[in-house]
Amino acid sequence: MSEPEVGIIDQVVTQEYKYGFTTDIEMETAPMGLSEDTVRFISAKKNEPEWMLAWRLKAYHHWLSMEEPNWQNFNYPKINYQEIIFYAAPKQKIQLDSLDQVDPELLKTFEKLGISLQEQKRLTGVAVDAVFDSVSIATTFKEQLKEKGVIFCSISEAMHDYPELVKKYIGSVVPQTDNYFAALNSAVFSDGSFVYIPKGVRCPMELSTYFRINAENTGQFERTLIIADDDSYVSYLEGCTAPMRDEHQLHAAVVELVAHNNAEIKYSTVQNWYPGDKDGKGGIYNFVTKRGICEGAHAKISWTQVETGSAITWKYPSCILKGDHSTGEFFSVAVTNNAQIADTGTKMIHIGKNTKSRIVSKGISAGKSHNSYRGLVKINKKADGARNYTQCDSMLIGDKCGAHTFPYIEVNNNSATLEHEASTSKIGEDQIFYCAQRGIGLEEAISLIVNGFCKEVLNQLPMEFAVEAQKLLAVSLEGSVG
Amino acid sequence: MISITNLQASIEGKSILNGINLDIKPGEVHAIMGPNGAGKSTLSSVLAGRSDYEITGGKVEFLGKDLLELSPEDRAREGLFLAFQYPVEIPGVSSTNFLKTAINEKRKYHGLEPMEATDFLKFMRSKMEEMEMDKSLTSRSLNEGFSGGEKKRNEVFQMAMLEPKLCIMDETDSGLDIDALRLVSAGVNKLRNKERSFLVITHYQRLLDYIVPDYVHVLYKGRIVKSGDASLAKELEVKGYDWIKQEVEAAV
Numbered sequence: 052m053s054e055p056e057v058g059i060i061d062q063v064v065t066q067e068y069k070y071g072f073t074t075d076i077e078m079e080t081a082p083m084g085l086s087e088d089t090v091r092f093i094s095a096k097k098n099e100p101e102w103m104l105a106w107r108l109k110a111y112h113h114w115l116s117m118e119e120p121n122w123q124n125f126n127y128p129k130i131n132y133q134e135i136i137f138y139a140a141p142k143q144k145i146q147l148d149s150l151d152q153v154d155p156e157l158l159k160t161f162e163k164l165g166i167s168l169q170e171q172k173r174l175t176g177v178a179v180d181a182v183f184d185s186v187s188i189a190t191t192f193k194e195q196l197k198e199k200g201v202i203f204c205s206i207s208e209a210m211h212d213y214p215e216l217v218k219k220y221i222g223s224v225v226p227q228t229d230n231y232f233a234a235l236n237s238a239v240f241s242d243g244s245f246v247y248i249p250k251g252v253r254c255p256m257e258l259s260t261y262f263r264i265n266a267e268n269t270g271q272f273e274r275t276l277i278i279a280d281d282d283s284y285v286s287y288l289e290g291c292t293a294p295m296r297d298e299h300q301l302h303a304a305v306v307e308l309v310a311h312n313n314a315e316i317k318y319s320t321v322q323n324w325y326p327g328d329k330d331g332k333g334g335i336y337n338f339v340t341k342r343g344i345c346e347g348a349h350a351k352i353s354w355t356q357v358e359t360g361s362a363i364t365w366k367y368p369s370c371i372l373k374g375d376h377s378t379g380e381f382f383s384v385a386v387t388n389n390a391q392i393a394d395t396g397t398k399m400i401h402i403g404k405n406t407k408s409r410i411v412s413k414g415i416s417a418g419k420s421h422n423s424y425r426g427l428v429k430i431n432k433k434a435d436g437a438r439n440y441t442q443c444d445s446m447l448i449g450d451k452c453g454a455h456t457f458p459y460i461e462v463n464n465n466s467a468t469l470e471h472e473a474s475t476s477k478i479g480e481d482q483i484f485y486c487a488q489r490g491i492g493l494e495e496a497i498s499l500i501v502n503g504f505c506k507e508v509l510n511q512l513p514m515e516f517a518v519e520a521q522k523l524l525a526v527s528l529e530g531s532v533g
Numbered sequence: 534m535i536s537i538t539n540l541q542a543s544i545e546g547k548s549i550l551n552g553i554n555l556d557i558k559p560g561e562v563h564a565i566m567g568p569n570g571a572g573k574s575t576l577s578s579v580l581a582g583r584s585d586y587e588i589t590g591g592k593v594e595f596l597g598k599d600l601l602e603l604s605p606e607d608r609a610r611e612g613l614f615l616a617f618q619y620p621v622e623i624p625g626v627s628s629t630n631f632l633k634t635a636i637n638e639k640r641k642y643h644g645l646e647p648m649e650a651t652d653f654l655k656f657m658r659s660k661m662e663e664m665e666m667d668k669s670l671t672s673r674s675l676n677e678g679f680s681g682g683e684k685k686r687n688e689v690f691q692m693a694m695l696e697p698k699l700c701i702m703d704e705t706d707s708g709l710d711i712d713a714l715r716l717v718s719a720g721v722n723k724l725r726n727k728e729r730s731f732l733v734i735t736h737y738q739r740l741l742d743y744i745v746p747d748y749v750h751v752l753y754k755g756r757i758v759k760s761g762d763a764s765l766a767k768e769l770e771v772k773g774y775d776w777i778k779q780e781v782e783a784a785v
Contacts, residue, residue, distance in 0.1 A: 476624075480584075485621040487605035488581050488614075489635040489691065490642070499634055503625030503674065 071295030071325060074160040074265050078184070081138035083268065087111060090238050093138050097207050097241070100214060110227035110237030117231045124423045124455055125392045127336065127363055130301060137239045139184040139266040157183060160263065178203055180244045180260045184269055187242045192256065201254050201285075202247040206274055209245035216247055220278055224307035224342045224371070232303040233340040236272045240305065243273035248283040248314070257513055262291035262302075264324070264335070270301040277307070279314035281347065286317040288516055292360070295325050297333045299362060304339045312347030312374065317355070319512055320368075321520055324360035326527075329418070331390030334362025341368035345377030348403070353380040355511040357520045358393060359527040367425065369398035372406035372434075379408040382508040384520075386501075386527045387420030387452070396426035396457075401437040401467070410441040413505045416452035417528055423455040430467040437464065443473040446504050448497075448528065476504075498525035534559050534699055534730045535580075535600070540591035541755075542579045549575045551755035552591065557699070562731040564741055564766060567752035568774040573734045574618065576752070577703040580732075581615040582608050596698065609635075610642040612698030616688040616705050623675040628687065629657065631675050632694050639695070660693050664720050682713030689720040700724070701732045706740040718743030738770035751777055 081092050090111045094104040119130070141157060161181050178192035180203065187205030196203050202213060209217050227237040244260040264271045279285055291302075302324060310316050318341075327334025337360075343352040354368040364387075370379025381397035399408035408428065416422040428439045445454035456473055478500055486496035501524050502509065509517050540553040549572045557563050567573050579586050580593065582605030593600040600608060623631065637647040648656070657671065666686070676684050685705055692700055702721070706714055721744050725731070733744055741749070741763065749765040750757045753774070758781050759765065769777075 479621070481621050482623055484581075484583055484605065485617065485623075486635075488609050488617075489631070489695065490606050490609035490639040491631075491635050492604075492606045492638065495634060495638060499626055499631065500623055503623055503630075506625040 070292035070323065074156060076156050076265075077142040078139050078266055079142045080136050080140075080266065080269070083136050084133040085135070085137060085239070089137050093239055093241055096138060096140075097210070099210060102218065103210055106222070106227065107238050110234050111239075113228045114231070114234035114238055117234060119231050123365060123394050124425070124457070125363065125394060125421060128299075130336070132235075134268065135301060136266065136269040137272065138241050139269045140241075141183060160265070161261065178256050178258050180205060180258075182242055182244075182260060182262045182273055184264060184266050184271065187244070196254075196256070199252055199255055200249040201252060202245065203258055204245055206240075206243045206245045206276060209276075213245075213247070216278065217245070217276070220276055220307065220309055221274075222307075224309060224344050225305050225340050230340060232338045233305050236274060236303050236305045236340070240272045240274040243275045243304070244277075245275075246277040246285060246287060248279045248285045250280045251282045252280075253283065254285040257286050257288060259288040259290065262289065264291075264300060264302065267296060268298070268300075270303065272302075273304045275304070275306040277316055277318070278309045279311060279316050279350075281312040281314060283311075284315045286319070286513060288319040288321070288513060290321045290323065290516075292323050292325070295328075295333065299327075299334060299336055301336045301338065302361075304341075306339070306341040306368075308343030308352055310343065310345050310347065310350035310352050310377075313349045314347065315351040315353070316343060317353045318343070318368070319516065320354075320356040320358070321512075321516055321523065322356065322358045322360050322364070323523060326360050326389070326391050327362040329389040331362065334391075335360065337361035337364045337366065339366040341366060342371065343369070343379075344371040345374045345379065345403075345406075347377070348374040349376045350374045351378040351380075353382070353511070354397065355382040355508065356384070356395075357508070357512070357523065358383070358385040358395060359523050361393075362391060364391075364393040364395055367396050367398055369400070370408065371400045371402065372408065372437075373402045374406075375403040376405045377403055378406070381408075381410045381412070382511045383412045384415070384505045384508045384524070385413070385422055386415045386524060387417070387422045388527055389418040389420060391418070391420045393421070394423040394425055396424045398427040399429070399439060401428075401430045401434040401439070404434060405436040406434055407437070408439045410439070410443070411507050412441075412443045413508055414443075414445045414454055415448065415501060415504065415528070416445070416454050417448035419451040421453045421455070423457060425457040425459075427459040427461070428469060429461040430464050430469075432463045434464050435466050437467045439467075439469045441469070441471045443471070444504070445473075445475045446501070447475065447477045494525065497528055501525070501528060534561075534596065536594045538592050538594075540576075540579070540593060541589045542575060542586045543589050544575070544586050548589070549586070549755050550579065553752075553755070553757060555750065555757065557730045557732060559698075559730055560727040561748065562725065562733065562744065562746045564733045564735060564746035564749045565752050565757075566735060566738070566749060566766060566769060568778070569736065571752040572755040573736070573752055574703055575755075577615055577701045577732075577734055580608075580701060581605060581613065606638070607642065609695075609697075610639045614692050614695060614697030614700045616685070616692060616700065616702045618703040618705070618707055620676050620679075620684045620688055622677045622679075624677050626675050627673065628671040628675055629654075632657065632691065635691075635695060657694065660690070663723065664690050664693050666690050681708040682710070682716070685709060685713065685717045686720060689717055689724070693720070693724055698728065699730045699732065701734070703734050704736060705733070706735055706737060714740065715743060738766045741766045753777060753781055
């Protein structure tokens with residue numbers, strides 16, 4: 052790139068990560084490190100039933116026998132699990148049924164993040180579960196939802212209030228032994244959201260969980276379980292942020308979705324964990340297992356993710372299409388800047404007849420980051436008439452970043468139809484100059500071009516969050532052209 | 534409108550413009566012609582502010598301002614418009630969104646509030662009617678999958694929307710068949726008025742049959758070597774550029 056251009060770019064000030072503040076609050080933590088005692092500690096803290104502890108311990112012992120995976124397209128320093136605090140909760144005993152008793156410092160924290168927990172101030176139409184480090188702080192609109200039979204609460208509460216449901220479904224999509232990080236999560240998960248939509252109910256509002264990591268040296272291990280019974284519908288959104296810290300923090304979550312006959316679950320993620328500084332110091336390791344099963348006929352699960360944060364994003368939200376005529380969708384935007392890494396994609400497992408899946412992945416790499424799409428489309432023997440469409444586009448900004456695509460296809464039934472399209476493009480100086488010549492400055496131009504590139508995916512997000520996501524994309528890429 | 538004095542520019546150490554002098558008054562249409570490699574497109578790029586070129590001398594005054602001091606986007610906001618020879622595709626961005634952003638950025642620069650969405654759409658609709666644009670053009674992604682003719686017409690449509698003071702047209706006729714050329718020219722002629730000036734850069738005379746210039750200049754080896762009225766273009770069409778080259782060489 053020629054000299055004068057660099058000059059212009061130098062003038063673009065990289066916006067600081069907006070959510071990097073910390074909350075000063077007294078915490079209760081588990082002793083550092085991981086042992087059977089840690090698992091027992093967490094289970095006791097949550098006053099869990101015996102079966103739950105047994106479940107956790109099974110996971111823990113299995114985890115001990117496993118090895119950290121190494122097939123991914125990046126390296127990271129070995130994680131020392133004895134230097135992580137697996138449980139951290141604000142000290143004040145929270146009465147979960149009354150917001151008045153939530154520590155004002157916590158309310159302020161969420162307020163600052165744009166999440167008001169005071170229901171009257173909330174956007175109507177969105178119910179929120181707020182998770183701070185290891186515990187759920189509050190869930191809004193619980194009562195209104197209950198009238199419709201919708202259960203929306205923290206998973207800790209669900210264990211006490213709806214043990215049959217939890218017992219039946221937890222681990223049914225992502226077993227404790229599934230993979231290294233899922234096993235770890237199963238042993239030490241501390242909280243997360245639980246959703247149950249009864250038969251025939253269309254959930255009257257968007258449900259959302261906001262995850263906040265605050266404490267130092269901690270990991271966040273939450274577990275989300277969403278069940279949509281026959282003929283029901285729910286749209287769920289999660290958002291997340293963390294303070295700026297110099298050390299890496301591990302976030303290893305598990306999300307399980309179950310859609311019964313003719314039910315639909317729309318799961319959207321706007322991930323904005325702290326990405327680390329421009330040299331890759333600090334930032335969250337976002338190693339997450341997300342999977343949904345279309346259990347019944349004509350069920351539908353749709354994943355939409357906008358991934359802009361984290362030092363490393365490593366996850367493959369997947370669909371098991373078991374019910375005949377069921378549908379799986381995956382819409383993804385992954386942005387990496389500076390030293391960030393993303394290795395993300397999906398797995399579509401076609402088991403039922405006439406199952407359909409659609410994958411639209413948009414990767415944007417800037418700085419010296421690396422962005423990989425990795426996806427599996429598997430058509431089982433009995434999946435007659437299965438169809439998949441995959442579209443995988445990469446955009447490069449600058450010439451020090453990388454985009455990689457690893458599509459895996461396994462077809463065991465001749466009646467399947469698969470389409471795969473891929474493209475790679477560069478934000479060109481020509482595009483930037485064209486915009487400039489029409490009076491559009493550098494930042495606006497990048498935002499315009501990137502949002503155009505991601506349009507198909509952003510269109511999938513609920514309205515309230517689409518605007519947020521657009522802004523986030525622009526901010527994440529500020530100062531990236533050069 | 535614009536006053537170019539002894540403008541010199543080079544790329545990667547190679548001198549392309551070797552002292553351009555040109556004065557354009559409001560409402561005038563000037564044509565720049567010349568053989569390939571004479572520096573025609575460089576002149577348009579330098580005026581628009583493309584950073585690949587180094588300005589090695591001279592000055593350009595645009596509406597009382599030092600043009601060369603302004604960033605490309607500020608030049609545009611001041612009213613300089615370049616119709617590109619090769620308009621760029623921007624996938625996923627509709628013409629509507631693009632033009633709305635452009636207009637509001639310009640308004641911001643001039644201290645005006647952004648245009649209300651409904652006002653903008655009304656404005657756009659009236660311009661589309663005036664320029665006889667197909668309705669589908671505006672919702673399609675900018676220039677993506679457009680034919681050569683559609684791209685050039687879209688450039689002229691953007692010109693109509695942004696209401697510039699000086700329009701530079703860089704080989705707008707290249708790659709156009711005769712019907713498209715006629716449509717594009719008709720659009721440009723609609724935008725001619727007493728205040729607006731045009732600098733039409735072309736290799737061929739045929740464009741100037743439709744957009745009749747007040748002045749014609751011949752650019753050769755980075756200098757304007759001959760100027761005249763529209764008849765000079767006709768003469769070039771008949772005689773080619775060789776006689777001008779010979780005149781110049783003889784003078785040296």
